[in-house]
Amino acid sequence: MVYAGEKEVRELLGVYFIMGSANCLKNPIEVLEDAIKGGITLFQFREKGAEALHGDEKKELAKSLQDICRKHHIPFIVNDDIELAIELDADGVHIGQDDESASKVRRRLGSNKLIGVSAHNVAQAKQAIIDGADYIGVGPIYPTVTKLDTEPVQGSTVIQSILRENIHIPIVGIGGITEKNAGDVIRFGADGVSVITAISHAPFPEKAAKKLASAVKIGH
Ligand SMILES: Cc1ncc(COP(=O)(O)OP(=O)(O)O)c(N)n1
Numbered sequence: 001m002v003y004a005g006e007k008e009v010r011e012l013l014g015v016y017f018i019m020g021s022a023n024c025l026k027n028p029i030e031v032l033e034d035a036i037k038g039g040i041t042l043f044q045f046r047e048k049g050a051e052a053l054h055g056d057e058k059k060e061l062a063k064s065l066q067d068i069c070r071k072h073h074i075p076f077i078v079n080d081d082i083e084l085a086i087e088l089d090a091d092g093v094h095i096g097q098d099d100e101s102a103s104k105v106r107r108r109l110g111s112n113k114l115i116g117v118s119a120h121n122v123a124q125a126k127q128a129i130i131d132g133a134d135y136i137g138v139g140p141i142y143p144t145v146t147k148l149d150t151e152p153v154q155g156s157t158v159i160q161s162i163l164r165e166n167i168h169i170p171i172v173g174i175g176g177i178t179e180k181n182a183g184d185v186i187r188f189g190a191d192g193v194s195v196i197t198a199i200s201h202a203p204f205p206e207k208a209a210k211k212l213a214s215a216v217k218i219g220h
């Protein structure tokens with residue numbers, strides 16, 4: 001078991017690094033090791049896009065990244081691919097509105113795995129709680145170049161409407177987040193920030209992760 005309860009989930013969301021091989025400018029293993037040195041709190045393996053690995057190559061990379069996470073006690077989350085998460089005994093999964101339903105995934109994974117669900121409005125946030133999600137990913141907060149088929153950019157609006165309605169679930173912001181705006185995302189009411197480009201494209205991923213961690217701390 002990698003987490004004990006809601007408070008711990010909120011802490012885990014602090015600097016949530018998401019990455020796959022296609023996002024990296026150098027070896028993904030080095031990028032992850034540097035990001036961990038810089039202070040990331042959670043990692044999601046998101047092997048997606050035209051250049052993504054498949055089959056055994058995908059599994060081997062996932063295993064290597066999971067080993068690094070285990071060594072450093074960083075929970076390893078798998079994006080979309082529930083079969084892979086089960087096969088590797090990952091610490092959890094992240095699913096979107098177009099993926100397998102969260103309630104079904106909760107039944108498949110049991111109660112001791114972390115499940116994140118993307119939510120773009122209040123109704124989806126409420127449904128995520130009913131379905132047994134541990135946290136929601138809310139975005140895109142800012143314009144992103146990483147994912148083309150996103151919902152419209154929302155700034156603070158969705159996070160704030162979720163909080164105004166007293167919906168109680170850990171929240172991580174996503175989309176276009178950098179060291180410069182991460183503090184604002186926390187001040188909007190998110191528990192943490194999830195980033196791809198800000199770390200994976202940084203010339204020094206360790207430094208980038210450190211700056212994000214510090215912005216998140218100041219934002220709280
Ligand atoms: C933390 C976090 N939040 C949102 C997403 C996006 O998930 P989804 O909408 O399913 O899109 P893909 O990432 O699968 O393209 C995420 N991955 N992580």
Ligand SMILES: Cc1nc(C(=O)O)sc1CCOP(=O)(O)O
Nearest residue numbers: 139140144146175176195196197
């Ligand atoms: C994977 C993803 N999901 C989003 C959403 O809004 O649900 S935005 C996004 C891409 C995040 O990458 P970057 O940090 O490079 O902007």
Ligand SMILES: [Mg+2]
Nearest residue numbers: 080095096099
């Ligand atoms: Mg998805």
